[in-house]
Amino acid sequence: MSAMSAGRSAMRMGPAELVQAAAMARRFYLEGKSKIQIAEEFGVSRFKVARVLETALERDLVRIEIRVPAELDAERSDALRARYGLRHAVVVESPAPSDEIDESPDPENLGEVAAGLLGELVTEGDVLGLAWGRSTIHMAAALEQLPPCTVVQLTGVYDAGTAERGSVEAVRRAAQVSGGEAHPIYAPMLLPDPATAAALRNQTGIARAFEYFDKVTVACVSIGSWEPGISTVHDMLSDEERAHYASLGVAAEMSAHLFDAEGRRVGRDLGERCITVEADRLRRIPEVVAIAGGQRKAAAIDAVLRSGLVTSLVTDTAAADQLLVAGPPPRPALNRTDPDGS
Numbered sequence: 001m002s003a004m005s006a007g008r009s010a011m012r013m014g015p016a017e018l019v020q021a022a023a024m025a026r027r028f029y030l031e032g033k034s035k036i037q038i039a040e041e042f043g044v045s046r047f048k049v050a051r052v053l054e055t056a057l058e059r060d061l062v063r064i065e066i067r068v069p070a071e072l073d074a075e076r077s078d079a080l081r082a083r084y085g086l087r088h089a090v091v092v093e094s095p096a097p098s099d100e101i102d103e104s105p106d107p108e109n110l111g112e113v114a115a116g117l118l119g120e121l122v123t124e125g126d127v128l129g130l131a132w133g134r135s136t137i138h139m140a141a142a143l144e145q146l147p148p149c150t151v152v153q154l155t156g157v158y159d160a161g162t163a164e165r166g167s168v169e170a171v172r173r174a175a176q177v178s179g180g181e182a183h184p185i186y187a188p189m190l191l192p193d194p195a196t197a198a199a200l201r202n203q204t205g206i207a208r209a210f211e212y213f214d215k216v217t218v219a220c221v222s223i224g225s226w227e228p229g230i231s232t233v234h235d236m237l238s239d240e241e242r243a244h245y246a247s248l249g250v251a252a253e254m255s256a257h258l259f260d261a262e263g264r265r266v267g268r269d270l271g272e273r274c275i276t277v278e279a280d281r282l283r284r285i286p287e288v289v290a291i292a293g294g295q296r297k298a299a300a301i302d303a304v305l306r307s308g309l310v311t312s313l314v315t316d317t318a319a320a321d322q323l324l325v326a327g328p329p330p331r332p333a334l335n336r337t338d339p340d341g342s
Contacts, residue, residue: 018061024049025056029064071109076320080313083329084305087287088312090117091320094293111138114291114314118220121287121312122146126217128174129154129277131255132167132189132232133222135291140170146178152212154219155255156189156275158232183209187275189256190236194272201275213277219285221310223292225300226250226258233258233270245270252300254290254309255282261299263306263330264340282309283338289314298322306330307339 024042027033028049035053039046056062073091081089092113118139122128124147130136131154151174157167168184175182185206191197200206224231226246233253234242245267249260256274258267265279282288288309292301293316302323304310315323 021052021056021059021061024052025062028053029062072113073317073320076317076324079324080315080320083324084313085330086305086310086312088117088121088289090114090312090314092293092314092316094316094318108138108142110291110293110314110316111135111140112142114139114220114289115142115144117289117312117314118143118218119145121289122149122178122218124148126150127152127212127215128178129213129216129219129285130167130170130174131155131219131221131277132157133224133291135222136220137167137170139220139291140173143174143177146174149178149180150183150212150215151175151178151180152183152209152216153185154213154216154221154277156185156187158189158236183212185209185275189274189276190233190270191273191275197273197275206275213281214284216277216281216285218287218289219277219282220289220291221255221282223290223297223300223304224253225297226252227296230296230300252303254304254307257282257309259303259307261303262339263303263308265307265338279309279338287311291315293319295319295322298326302326302330308337 020042024038027038027041028035035046035049038049042049071093073093076091077089080086080091090113092109095109114135118128126147126149128146128149128151130140130151151171153167153171155167168186171182171184187200187206191200201210224233226234228235231253233256237245245258248258248266250258250266251261252259256271256276257265257279258270260266271278289312290301290304290310291314295318298319299322301313301315301319305313
């Protein structure tokens with residue numbers, strides 16, 4: 001509505017009505033008074049107050065703006081939360097397109113926003129679990145404050161030689177910010193065979209970290225698509241193994257757990273070779289925050305959200321736009337039963 005037409009609409013009210021409407025609107029919107037309090041002050045019924053406030057909005061006497069930081073997209077966030085039945089969904093503006101052919105998965109700004117979300121979710125005495133992933137590493141680096149809590153690593157690392165610069169450092173960083181204990185895991189995520197993995201799980205330091213898995217109250221995980229460079233697990237496997245799991249319909253991976261497009265877990269034998277939190281334990285954690293973005297990860301994010309393992313999501317507009325038009329709506333994520341019924 002233009003200023004001139006708004007003025008004409010408002011002038012249909014008499015001057016006393018205009019002044020009274022403005023005063024009531026000020027009391028309600030700026031001073032936070034209830035409609036009953038306003039009614040008592042002006043000697044009218046609360047129904048009269050409600051009609052006046054409604055008219056003030058219709059006549060453009062009152063303009064309401066809902067503003068969030070420019071990098072957050074409130075409308076997409078709310079739509080995504082509702083579609084997947086999430087507890088929290090935060091959508092970040094995607095970076096401006098570059099000349100590069102391949103989009104960079106999980107840009108650093110996702111980690112920064114996720115760090116802020118963890119600052120809201122974690123309370124004193126919680127146990128925070130961090131899985132391996134570029135996004136969780138970015139998140140830990142961006143942490144500025146956390147209540148006192150214990151921090152435990154939920155998975156082994158992509159490459160044991162880079163542990164100090166990856167998940168182990170992320171756990172240490174989060175513990176340093178919170179002032180709590182750190183329980184890192186100095187082991188690769190994927191081992192050659194189940195026997196080697198079982199032997200490592202029994203080592204003192206790793207076993208101590210595993211003891212905390214049932215105590216985790218907030219977890220932070222990453223999501224990977226089943227393609228080179230977008231999935232840690234994919235990149236660690238041989239060509240024959242990749243082909244095998246692809247034949248099972250793998251669409252996504254999270255913490256070395258594989259999912260098909262409907263969110264059903266497949267290739268469970270892989271978990272026997274991995275140092276990672278079990279899916280059933282993840283399902284029991286009250287708050288599991290996934291961080292993942294980009295168009296190339298949209299289908300994988302959809303699959304993992306359908307699994308019911310994740311309660312909250314930090315993503316970007318590029319992925320959100322794909323997710324909001326993807327297939328029929330899934331069951332609510334907070335109904336955290338296993339899609340394959342096991």
